Amino acid sequence: MVLWVLIQREIRSFFISPTAYIVLFACALIHGLNFVFWLEYITRNNIKDFTLLQATVNSFFFWFLLLIQAPLLTMRSFAEENRSGTIEMILTAPVREWEVVLAKFVGALCFFCVLWIPLALDFLGLRILWGHPLGATVSMELLSLAMLLLLGGLFLAIGIFASCLTRSQMVAAILSFGAIFAIFSLSFVVYLGLIGQTRDLVTYFSFLDQMDTFSRGIFDSRPVVLTLSGTILFLFLTERVLQWRRLRS
Amino acid sequence: MISVENLTKDYAGFRAVQGISFSVQKGEIVGFLGPNGAGKTTTMRILAGYLPPTGGKVAVAGHDIVAESLEARRHVGYMPENVPLYTDLRVNEYLVYRARLKGVRGKKVRERVEAVNRLCHLDEVKNKVIGNLSKGYRQRVGLADALVHEPDLLILDEPTIGLDPHQIRSVRDLIRSLGNRHTILLSSHILSEVEAVCTRVLILHRGKIEAADTPENLARLIRGGGLGAIRVEVSCGSEDARRAFAQLPDVETVNCRAEREGWSVLEIAPKAGKDIRDGIFSIVQKQNWRLREMSRVRASLEDIFVELTQD
DSSP, X not given: OHHHHHHHHHHHHHHTXXXXXXXXXXXXXXXXXXXXXXXXXXXXXXXXXXXXXXXXXXXXXXXXXHHHHHHHHHTTTTHHHHHHSHHHHHHXXXXXXXXHHHHHHHHHXXXXXXXXXXXXXXXXXXXXXXXXXXXXXXXXXXXHXXXXXXXXXXXXXXXXXXXXXXXXXXXXXXXXXXXXXXXXHHHHHGGGTOXXXXXXXXXXXXXXXXXXXXXXXXXXXXXXXXXXXXHHHHHHHHHHHXXXXXXXX | OEEEEEEEEEETTEEEEEEEEEEEOTTOEEEEEXXXXXXXXXXXXXXTTSSOOSEEEEEETTEETTTTHHHXXXXXXXXXXXXXXXXXXXXXXXXXXXXHHTTOOTHHHHHHHHHHHHHTTOGGGTTSBGGGXXXXXXHHHHHHHHHTTOOSEEEEESTTTTOOHHHHHHHHHHHHHHTTTSEEEEEESOHHHHHHHOSEEEEEETTEEEEEEOHXXXXXXXXXXXXXXXXXXXXXXXXXXXXXXXXXXXXXXEEEEEEETTEXXXXXXXXXXXXXXXXXXXXXXXXTOOEEEEEEOOOOHHHHHHHHHOO
């Protein structure tokens, strides 16, 4: 119940600011242009090698938005409360630390979902208009969506953790973007000619490959476990930091 | 309502609170008084469950502040120094949010928010965005927030800082009226405020309690009992008056405060426990002076404070 009150506050705090709508508009625009570009490219060249969905999830702008959204959405979350001192008001109210952390996460995740609705609508619209969006099946689309949410969750959790460490939004954004970009970069390390176990280990962290796998309609449980456990780990660490501030002696 | 035993708090390499012990009974209004950096805010933050104590035992409403933090926090209404608020919300929205966060449910939420709006005179600004409010109103929103869940204990850190004299008076009246239903612990470095509101005063200096008593008893402590100094204004030169009054048997010191147009103002301090008013009057009569003031100089809390906290 208290959790729900906190979540409502988080969601409201996202939608209360005009910047939210500017970001939403910008994302919708980029998604739309990217989508139209690939749609045009595939139909004009009559490409059968890959689907529109595959082209989209492998495109630069898809990842650009995905990587940059989490730091932007989460840089405020705890940093702003630390700076303005409102964290003191929250933590002296009868609420548990994990409730505060989870509320921040759920709030950010909700707004994250809203930011991806335009792309989902693009695909949905195509399905309604053409019946078959260039080879992609519903299961391919849903799997891609699931992977997107899992990745988003992980990135947001990293962002929230970075945000709770500082009182500066800038520092929070730089920290989380650095961490997220570092993990994402592992997708390219595979191409450096690694062999053996190192290569296997790095492949395990290659979100680019995993996204591609899911967009082909192939389900792989490993990235699911990886992203979920990473999300839980970072939320848990955040909760520990808040706890520690209360209980350290 | 509050029991603190041997509380210590260290910040990196520095002990802010050095083993203080005190307790506050239900219904008391207790004032924490001390110069800046005395450990007032630290102690209050510990009591509110925001900072952990380094050592010692702290219990609020019978609940240990570390082991049963959540339960203890339910009983506390806390208003931090500088009153951090969500500046993007309206007053009403904020209070509704805070009420629900603190466990007020259903129809009670509206009722409580309306009640604290009335109590803290927020009705005219209840639909305004907090970021646009003046300092005085923000302070009152903070107070309304502390009160919204009807806590047993109110902890107010510098509740009148930054307010103008009118607002100070109205907040002070409000606190006094709350004393009927709540136990209150407030901090201040304004002495008159504590003197006007509190039933008991704890003077804190460098992380230690230097004195703890009612304002009246503390005043008596300083004067060593008795009436305190007598202030008189008589129609003669100050030197003559000083010499004449100094001859009284029970007089400790005589100080001249002012002399103008043939009138002198003197403060005459008696020896401990002696009443010299009669003696003063008979001297005035004998010398055939005119007398236009004779009053008691009250040792204010300020004197006590300065006395106890000087290095």
